[in-house]
Amino acid sequence: MGIDFHKKDNQTTYTTRQADHTWMEAMKELVPSMNTSKATDIGCGGGIYAKALADMGVPSVIGVDFSQAMLVGAKENCKEYHNITFKQGNALDTGLDNDSFQLVLERALIHHIQDLKACFQEAYRVLEDKGIYIIQDRTPEDCLLKGDNCHIRGYFFERFPKLKEREIKRRHSNELVVETLKEIGFSEIKEVKLWETRNVYEQKEQLIKDVQERTGRSILHELDDGELNELVNYIDKSISTESPIVEKDRWTIWKAVK
Known part of the structure; x- marks a missing residue:
């Protein structure tokens, strides 16, 4: 019952947010020479992070997504950015040129990918020598952290264990990601944790x-309306503060060099 990324109704699902400064600071640490990079954002969705890369000084960004509906929303989202272009493709077959990018970003993508080896091979192909590959996703450990006043996502799995089973099934372990990167030929592999x-x-x-109306709610699409209301009530009772609330998600980021 997950979100249909191809439906026209969902083309603005991932265009309404902006990349947070916590993410931008992490990227600056990992990729210090952004202003000299040609980058591609594979699985770009609504263009949020393609736009963030441009804002950080990347001179040329190409966003790639398999959904034409998403790309329509992304183009509208980034219409003021003349250094961002978009093309339809997927993580296993981007249609991009060989050895043509200094930076490849894949954020919140690999949990949709079963064949990590093919995905990483495609990134390796389009990167220049010494190019940087940035993968950001959640490991099973990231997903199972307890809920609290900041980590709202933790309450999803506490209230509905069936979501936990589905989440673990679609997430790749740190060990598998690192082993596969090495198998493809990447080096200088670094893993960092980010509370974004x-x-x-x-x-x-x-x-x-926001939880009730969350359009890009991902795993919450597994709940029907009644269950979603149950979750909202559970979160309401579990949070011990009234204001302000800074909602954070825990991610793992892998940096690798071709």
Whole structure:
């Protein structure tokens, strides 16, 4: 019952947010020479992170996504950015030229990919020598952290263990990611953890409303409306503060060099 990325109704699903400064600071640490890079954002969705790369000084960014509907939203989202272009493709067959990018970004993508080896091979192909590959996703350990006033996502799995089973099944372990990167030929592999700010709410009521109306709610698409209301009530009772609430998600980022 997951979100259909090809439906026209969902083309703005991932265009309404902006990349947080916590993410930008992490990227600057990992890729210090952004302003000399030609980058591709594979699995770009609504263009949020393609736009962030451009804002950080990347001179040329190409966003790639398999969904034409998503690309329509991304183009509208980035219409003021003349250094960002988009093309349809997928992580196993981007259609990009060989050895043509200094930076490849794949954020929140690999949990949709079963064949990691083919995905990583495609990134290796399009990178220049010494090019940097950035993968950002959640490991099973990231997903199973307890819920608290900042880590709202943890409450999803506490209230509905069936979501936990589905989440673990689609997430790749750190060990598998690192082993596969090495197998493809990547070197200088580095793993970092990031608590990325998702949103800031002045009052708890704003958070509750956001969860109820969350369009890019991913794993929550597994819940029906009644279950979603149960979850909202559970979160409401579990959070011990009224304001402000800084919602954060825990991610793993892997950096590798061709």
